[in-house]
Amino acid sequence: xxxxxxxxxxxxxxxxxxxxxxxxxxxxxxxxxxxxxxxxxxxxxxxxxxxxxxxxxxxxxxxxxxxxxxxxxxxxxxxxxxxxxxxxxxxxxxxxxxxxxxxxxxxxxxxxxxxxxxxxxxxxxxxxxxxxxxxxxxxxxxxxxxxxxxxxxxxxxxxxxxxxxxxxxxxxxxxxxxxxxxxxxxxxxxxxxx
Amino acid sequence: xxxxxxxxxxxxxxxxxxxxxxxxxxxxxxxxxxxxxxxxxxxxxxxxxxxxxxxxxxxxxxxxxxxxxxxxxxxxxxxxxxxxxxxxxxxxxxxxxxxxxxxxxxxxxxxxxxxxxxxxxxxxxxxxxxxxxxxxxxxxxxxxxxxxxxxxxxxxxxxxxxxxxxxxxxxxxxxxxxxxxxxxxxxxxxxxxxxxxxxxxx
Numbered sequence: 320x321x322x323x324x325x326x327x328x329x330x331x332x333x334x335x336x337x338x339x340x341x342x343x344x345x346x347x348x349x350x351x352x353x354x355x356x357x358x359x360x361x362x363x364x365x366x367x368x369x370x371x372x373x374x375x376x377x378x379x380x381x382x383x384x385x386x387x388x389x390x391x392x393x394x395x396x397x398x399x400x401x402x403x404x405x406x407x408x409x410x411x412x413x414x415x416x417x418x419x420x421x422x423x424x425x426x427x428x429x430x431x432x433x434x435x436x437x438x439x440x441x442x443x444x445x446x447x448x449x450x451x452x453x454x455x456x457x458x459x460x461x462x463x464x465x466x467x468x469x470x471x472x473x474x475x476x477x478x479x480x481x482x483x484x485x486x487x488x489x490x491x492x493x494x495x496x497x498x499x500x501x502x503x504x505x506x507x508x509x510x511x512x513x
Numbered sequence: 514x515x516x517x518x519x520x521x522x523x524x525x526x527x528x529x530x531x532x533x534x535x536x537x538x539x540x541x542x543x544x545x546x547x548x549x550x551x552x553x554x555x556x557x558x559x560x561x562x563x564x565x566x567x568x569x570x571x572x573x574x575x576x577x578x579x580x581x582x583x584x585x586x587x588x589x590x591x592x593x594x595x596x597x598x599x600x601x602x603x604x605x606x607x608x609x610x611x612x613x614x615x616x617x618x619x620x621x622x623x624x625x626x627x628x629x630x631x632x633x634x635x636x637x638x639x640x641x642x643x644x645x646x647x648x649x650x651x652x653x654x655x656x657x658x659x660x661x662x663x664x665x666x667x668x669x670x671x672x673x674x675x676x677x678x679x680x681x682x683x684x685x686x687x688x689x690x691x692x693x694x695x696x697x698x699x700x701x702x703x704x705x706x707x708x709x710x711x712x713x714x715x
Contacts, residue, residue: 387619390699393702401712402713460711464702467702469699
């Protein structure tokens with residue numbers, strides 16, 4: 320059969336109903352649950368993008384050390400949340416992370432590596448704790464952990480990719496403007512506007 | 514500080530979830546072998562620490578696994594012999610050691626640690642083997658099952674370390690090492706969460 324006819328013959332297959340993908344609780348606490356946790360709130364998303372963005376802005380070795388430190392410490396914070404260790408002002412800490420990291424980028428602050436790592440690490444604990452306490456009881460730890468960490472890493476990568484714009488003068492303006500936006504989003508959460 | 518240390522110690526010795534595998538006994542040595550292999554390969558709590566060790570050894574030195582393999586093999590054989598004296602508490606130990614190894618691989622240039630790296634690797638593989646055979650004596654588990662477990666453990670170790678080494682040989686850039694250190698940090702993060710879940714279930 321000519322190839323074009325094969326393609327035409329396959330078209331009706333496109334209309335065959337796919338498997339029902341309506342959300343059930345079957346994946347509660349699984350990979351998708353873990354993957355969606357870091358991206359289900361703008362306060363989380365902007366902070367994690369900011370980590371990658373600030374790391375790219377600071378250059379080597381911060382560009383990879385910060386995205387290494389954040390998931391690790393965030394997982395530690397998540398562990399505290401999972402086992403029920405209380406942490407005060409979690410939501411304020413999360414919102415503040417957006418404000419602080421955003422301002423650091425907006426004002427092009429070049430902190431020493433250890434300072435940057437400490438700042439990122441402190442805020443990572445708050446983020447992780449929030450995720451840990453929100454975890455469903457019937458969680459598959461392996462699948463959840465993989466999804467959680469991959470999503471966090473991808474957000475950092477997005478920030479790093481955006482951070483490569485600093486190679487040009489206009490790009491630096493864009494990056495610093497992004498920092499201002501991040502700070503504004505963080506501030507909106509901090510003052511209860513968002 | 515003391516309170517934190519006490520809490521950490523209590524958590525470390527708290528009984529873990531009873532995850533002992535009820536080994537079956539088959540007529541065929543091959544089936545027993547497959548069961549032993551499956552015990553390891555189907556348990557992320559055992560596989561993840563071994564992956565961490567593999568990455569660490571390959572980042573430590575180019576021939577890191579080859580240099581440490583004697584020690585690691587001895588550790589797994591020792592684990593096979595000592596498994597009888599372990600209980601549910603052993604479940605947390607490979608997770609904790611794997612976490613330590615992965616965190617070191619992510620954050621520290623391992624070449625600086627010298628012989629500490631293979632020593633940690635040996636301890637981790639010992640713990641993995643003890644956890645795999647938790648509480649089972651020599652007569653309870655078929656020899657072929659033990660061989661399968663040993664084979665699967667070292668296959669995973671060799672495959673992962675080999676992947677790291679091949680990538681570093683083919684792409685001898687600093688970025689390759691960085692990517693593997695990022696991977697190690699992800700392993701550590703997953704192990705932290707896994708450990709937390711295990712503590713919550715205990």
